[in-house]
Amino acid sequence: MNLVNLFMFFMLQFILFLGCSSSIDSGVRLDIQEKHVIMDNGIVQVNLSNPEGFVIGIQYNGLDNLLEVLNPEFDRGYWDIVWDQGGKNRTKKGAKGKGRLDRMDTTNLTVIVKNEEQVELSFTRTWNFSLEGKLAPLNIDKRFIMLRGSSGFYTYAIYDHLKEWPAFDLDNTRVAFKPRKDKFNYMVIADDRQRFMPLPDDRLPGRGQVLAYPEAVRLVDPIEPEFKGEVDDKYEYSIESRSNYVHGWISIHSSESNGIWLITPSYEFRSAGPLKQYLASHAGPTMLSVFHSTHYSGEDLIMKFGPNESWKKVFGPIFIYLNSMSDGLSPIRLWEDAKHQMVNEIERWPYTFPASKDFLSSAQRGKVEGRLLVRDRYISDAFVPVSGGYVGLAPLGDVGSWQREYKGYQFWTITDDEGYFSIINIRPGDYNLYSWVTGFIGDYQYNNVINITSGCNINVGELVYEPPRDGPTLWEIGIPDRTAAEFYVPDPNPLYVNKLYVNHTDRYRQYGLWERYADLYPNEDLVYTVGISDYKKGWFFAQVTRKKDNNTYQGTTWQINFNLNHVNINGTYKLRLALASVHSADLQIRINNSNATSPPLFSSGIIGKENTIARHGIHGFYWLFNIDVEGTILVKGNNTIFLTQANNNGPFVGILYDYIRFEGPPDINFIKDQN
CATH class of the missing domain: 2.60.40.1120 (Carboxypeptidase-like, regulatory domain)
Structure with a gap:
C-alpha cells in the first residue's frame, strides 16, 4: 500500500467512525426539570424520568429519540427485577419461576458528580417494613454516567439487602432498551449471527402463529414477505456469558445509518460463570444486558435470601454506545466499530470514573x-x-x-x-x-x-x-467439552426454519428439533454400536420423549452395543456419564438387561429444570455420574447398555449428553490383554 492509499485508508476510517463526534465539545451539561433530567455532552443527549430513573429518550445524530416513542416512558429503557417473597410466602405462580416484575422505579434523584468532564446521577429507592410483600426488600441505587467526548453513556446499580429484613427470592435482573422499530431493522450479536429482523407487529395474532410456547412464533403473514414462514424466538439469540460483551441494532437506511449497542466489559457480576447462557438482542427491537436469570438452569439459580442475611452487589457499569455513518459505506462497518469500542471498554476495566465507593478501582x-x-x-x-x-x-x-x-x-x-x-x-x-x-x-x-x-x-x-479415572478407556462416545454440539443435529422441519441458522455452526438453534427424533425413530429407539457407529451421525443430540398420535409422550431407551474380548469377573469397571444438560429427566441404566421393570443399575431420579431443549441451547448445567459396573454382569463378546429416560411428561423432557466413557478395571494384566 503506497502512502497516498494509506492516507486515504485512514481518512476513510476516521470519517466512518466519526459519527456525530464532530459536534462542538462544550463539556457535559445537566438540566434538571420537574419531571425529567437531561444529560448532554454535545454528542449524545439522554433524557431520564425524574425521579423514577427510566431512560425515556436518547437523542443522537439528528434523531430526536432512538428509543421507541410509541411505548410508554417506563417501557423504553429501564432496569428491572423479577422477585418474590421467600420460603413459605412465595406465591404459587412464583414457585414456578415466574415471580413479580418490578421496573425498579425510584423515588429520589441525587446529583453525585457535576462538572464539564462528567455527570453522575443516582436514582434511589429505600425499602422499609411498610412495603413488605409489595416491593422486594432491597435498597436500590441506579446510577447513570455521561463523560465528556463520549458517544454514549454508562449505567450501573447497587442492590442492598439488610440483615434484619425479611427473606425474599430474586429470579432475574437486567437492563433493557427498546430502540425504535421504524428505524432499527438489522440486529447483530456476533460476526456470524446477524440479520435483518422481523417487526414486533409480525408476531401479533393474524400475522404470527404461536407455537409450543409464547416466545416462539411462526410468521405466517409478515409485513415484509421475506420473513414469511420463518420462526422468530428470542431464545434463538442467546449468548454464553464468556462471549456476551457487545450486541445491538443498526438502523439501515439510504441516507444515514446509526448503531445502538450494549457493551458489557466484564462478566464478574453475572451469575453462574462463563458458560451461563443469557438472552441478548431479539425482535422488538429489544436489547438486554442480563446479570442474573434462571434460563438454562431453572430453580437452582433462584437467588434465595434468608431473613437474617445481608447482601450487597454492584451490577455494571455497562456502556450504551452509539455510532453512525454517512452514505456509500457498508453499515456493517458500524459493527466493526462497536467491537473496537468493546475492546477499549474491556481494557479500561475496572473503570476509574464511577463515584460509588462500592465500585472498586x-x-x-x-x-x-x-x-x-x-x-x-x-x-x-x-x-x-x-x-x-x-x-x-x-x-x-x-x-x-x-x-x-x-x-x-x-x-x-x-x-x-x-x-x-x-x-x-x-x-x-x-x-x-x-x-x-x-x-x-x-x-x-x-x-x-x-x-x-x-x-x-x-x-x-x-x-x-488429575481428572477422574480408574482404568483404561475401553470405548468412548463424544468429546468432553460440556456441550452436545458434536453429536447429530438434524435439519429442522421446513415449516420451522430460521434462515440465519441454515448451514450454520449453531444449527441446534432451530425451533422444533425435539420433534425430529420421532421423525427419525418413529417406532424403535436409537441403537449405537461401538466401533461401527459414528457419533457425529448416529447419536441424536438430545434424548427426548417420543410424541404419539394422541398427543401423549413416551420415554425412550437408547442402546449402546459393545464387544469385550475378555471380562475380568473379579474387577470393577466404570461407566462415566457426563451430561451437558438435563430437564425433568429420570435416567435409568441397565446393562445386559432390557427389562424396564427390573431394578436399574443406576437411577438419577427426576433431575434438572434447565429447559435447554426448548430454548435451543446445546448445554445447561454440567453433570457427571460415575457408575461402578461389576465384572459379573458383563460377558465376553457382545454387551449392551440400556439408557432409559423414563419420564414421559411432555416434549421438552430429556437429556443432552456431553461424553460417555467405559473404563476397564485398574488391572495391569487386563490392560495388556485388551491392548
Whole structure:
C-alpha cells in the first residue's frame, strides 16, 4: 500500500467512525426539570424520568429519540427485577419461576458528580417494613454516567439487602432498551449471527402463529414477505456469558445509518460463570444486558435470601454506545466499530470514573497467577501444560459449585499455550480457585482458600488436575467439552426454519428439533454400536420423549452395543456419564438387561429444570455420574447398555449428553490383554 492509499485508508476510517463526534465539545451539561433530567455532552443527549430513573429518550445524530416513542416512558429503557417473597410466602405462580416484575422505579434523584468532564446521577429507592410483600426488600441505587467526548453513556446499580429484613427470592435482573422499530431493522450479536429482523407487529395474532410456547412464533403473514414462514424466538439469540460483551441494532437506511449497542466489559457480576447462557438482542427491537436469570438452569439459580442475611452487589457499569455513518459505506462497518469500542471498554476495566465507593478501582483489587497442568495416568505419566483451560475464582463452595453460584462475583481467565494464567482485578474476599479443561471430564478445585486483599499478588505455583479415572478407556462416545454440539443435529422441519441458522455452526438453534427424533425413530429407539457407529451421525443430540398420535409422550431407551474380548469377573469397571444438560429427566441404566421393570443399575431420579431443549441451547448445567459396573454382569463378546429416560411428561423432557466413557478395571494384566 503506497502512502497516498494509506492516507486515504485512514481518512476513510476516521470519517466512518466519526459519527456525530464532530459536534462542538462544550463539556457535559445537566438540566434538571420537574419531571425529567437531561444529560448532554454535545454528542449524545439522554433524557431520564425524574425521579423514577427510566431512560425515556436518547437523542443522537439528528434523531430526536432512538428509543421507541410509541411505548410508554417506563417501557423504553429501564432496569428491572423479577422477585418474590421467600420460603413459605412465595406465591404459587412464583414457585414456578415466574415471580413479580418490578421496573425498579425510584423515588429520589441525587446529583453525585457535576462538572464539564462528567455527570453522575443516582436514582434511589429505600425499602422499609411498610412495603413488605409489595416491593422486594432491597435498597436500590441506579446510577447513570455521561463523560465528556463520549458517544454514549454508562449505567450501573447497587442492590442492598439488610440483615434484619425479611427473606425474599430474586429470579432475574437486567437492563433493557427498546430502540425504535421504524428505524432499527438489522440486529447483530456476533460476526456470524446477524440479520435483518422481523417487526414486533409480525408476531401479533393474524400475522404470527404461536407455537409450543409464547416466545416462539411462526410468521405466517409478515409485513415484509421475506420473513414469511420463518420462526422468530428470542431464545434463538442467546449468548454464553464468556462471549456476551457487545450486541445491538443498526438502523439501515439510504441516507444515514446509526448503531445502538450494549457493551458489557466484564462478566464478574453475572451469575453462574462463563458458560451461563443469557438472552441478548431479539425482535422488538429489544436489547438486554442480563446479570442474573434462571434460563438454562431453572430453580437452582433462584437467588434465595434468608431473613437474617445481608447482601450487597454492584451490577455494571455497562456502556450504551452509539455510532453512525454517512452514505456509500457498508453499515456493517458500524459493527466493526462497536467491537473496537468493546475492546477499549474491556481494557479500561475496572473503570476509574464511577463515584460509588462500592465500585472498586484496580488499586483496591488483587491478582492471582499460576500454572495449570493435567495428568491422566492412563494416557501419559507426564504433567502436560493446559492450553486454553478456564481458571477462575468464585465464592467458596464444593467442586464445580461455580456454575450454580449467584450471590457473589466471579473472575475467570484462560491459560496460555504453556498453561500459565493470570487473574486480575479481583475484588477482596475469600475464594476458591476452580478450573475445567476441554478434553477431560470433571472439575478441578484448588485445596486452599484464597484470600484476596487490596493490592495483593498471589502466585499459587503449579497446579495439577488429575481428572477422574480408574482404568483404561475401553470405548468412548463424544468429546468432553460440556456441550452436545458434536453429536447429530438434524435439519429442522421446513415449516420451522430460521434462515440465519441454515448451514450454520449453531444449527441446534432451530425451533422444533425435539420433534425430529420421532421423525427419525418413529417406532424403535436409537441403537449405537461401538466401533461401527459414528457419533457425529448416529447419536441424536438430545434424548427426548417420543410424541404419539394422541398427543401423549413416551420415554425412550437408547442402546449402546459393545464387544469385550475378555471380562475380568473379579474387577470393577466404570461407566462415566457426563451430561451437558438435563430437564425433568429420570435416567435409568441397565446393562445386559432390557427389562424396564427390573431394578436399574443406576437411577438419577427426576433431575434438572434447565429447559435447554426448548430454548435451543446445546448445554445447561454440567453433570457427571460415575457408575461402578461389576465384572459379573458383563460377558465376553457382545454387551449392551440400556439408557432409559423414563419420564414421559411432555416434549421438552430429556437429556443432552456431553461424553460417555467405559473404563476397564485398574488391572495391569487386563490392560495388556485388551491392548
